[in-house]
Amino acid sequence: MTEKKKLYIETYGCQMNFSDSQIVGSIMADHEFETTSEIAEADLIFVNTCSIRDHAEQRVRARLKEFNRYKKKKPGLIIGVLGCMAERLKEQLIEEEKMVDVIVGPDAYRDLPRLLNIAEGGQKAINVILSADETYADIDPVRMESNGISAFISIMRGCENFCSYCVVPYTRGKERSRDPETIVNEARSLFENGYREVTLLGQNVNSYKSDKGIDFPGLMNLVASIDPALRVRFATSHPKDLSDELLKVMAAHPNICRSIHLPVQSGSDAVLKRMNRKYTRDWYLGRIAAIKHYLPNCAISTDIIAGFCSETEEDHLETMQLMEQVGYDYAFMFKYSERPDTLAAKKYEDNIPEETKGRRLQEIIALQQKLSHKSNKADIGKTFEVLAESTSRKSANELAGRNSQNKVVVFERGEYKPGDYVQVKITSCTPATLKGVVVEGV
């Protein structure tokens, strides 16, 4: 028997990229490769990359230098760059980073075995063709590093929103939706294998639309109906597509989690317009009101960009005021990073000084810290159903899990184990976690 070759894969960026790495793991497993978590024993190193901000690309370049040290010790070691950076830079990346042998864009992973053959023959190999219909629907992901309880299911790919700051429409191509039957089958099979939570993934999940006429609320209805003990989450939604119909479907299924990630980016109409977000502040607040109406106990989180082109101090204050008004439970906050060839790079000057960007971001982070803490403090005394996921990082006697609102809850383990649903009454909190005690017989 020949020993299998070993693939080490490192992933950066969003959940879609992590989900894609599992698809890559599966394609490679069909071609005599097994994955390893030990870089030193790898015959092949893949890095699945992100281009969303300059910093993300710099981290990958630093890692490539590191991988090159292994290559020098092990001639024949192949290094491949996958994902958004591969798609954005194409052959330019091979010219700039000589250690790279293979460049593969997000829609070309089926071609990996052929590309590897070329690389094994000593030549550079590249495929960055974007597809209008590739969804990898028939590929069963290898769930590496999974806790066996929660899993991601990719339901659509690509984005055509062209927010002016964003590189994703260029690196991920056209929007396309995966066949609903394959999604439902994957979710059902995960449930039958002990999983208790699935997160439906896409750059913009609520613009899901299958050839069979099923839209996102329809799909959610199908997945949530598999079993009441299977939790369903989704990420990310664009505010423009968050329909009342979706909120009604959520309200009808207690197992659809009470948590919506609704990136606002800015609280200023002038900035939103330049960002090409296609909604106004008022319109966004209307969507927040609809969430609160249909799902009174729903957590709301967001993404914010500080220091976009020509953002004034007033614009910035409007963002902070909107954050207070919505009372976000959680937020991802970033400094604007200009991306080459995007609409903003072509049309607007990146004219906010680094120092101002940094100061505004710090103010936004400090405010969110306060809001998150306030939101957690409001949970003290409440009882939540928590899906236990793992042993707590701090103590072996404690389990950590999440409630429907996606907040991390830590409690004493007792007889419980990961995968159990546990009723927990919250007794204390930090800005990041809730702590509680198990209540029996509820």
Ligand code: SAH
């Ligand atoms: N598809 C998702 C988000 C994709 S990227 C959506 O539209 O909601 C995740 C977040 O990164 C974005 O919401 C935005 O806040 C941030 N982001 C994207 N491009 C950026 C840039 N050029 N500079 C800084 N942050 C950016």
Ligand code: SF4
């Ligand atoms: Fe980027 Fe906008 Fe698409 Fe999100 S919706 S991926 S921010 S272009």
Ligand code: F3S
């Ligand atoms: Fe990054 Fe590409 Fe995701 S740019 S955020 S890995 S879609």
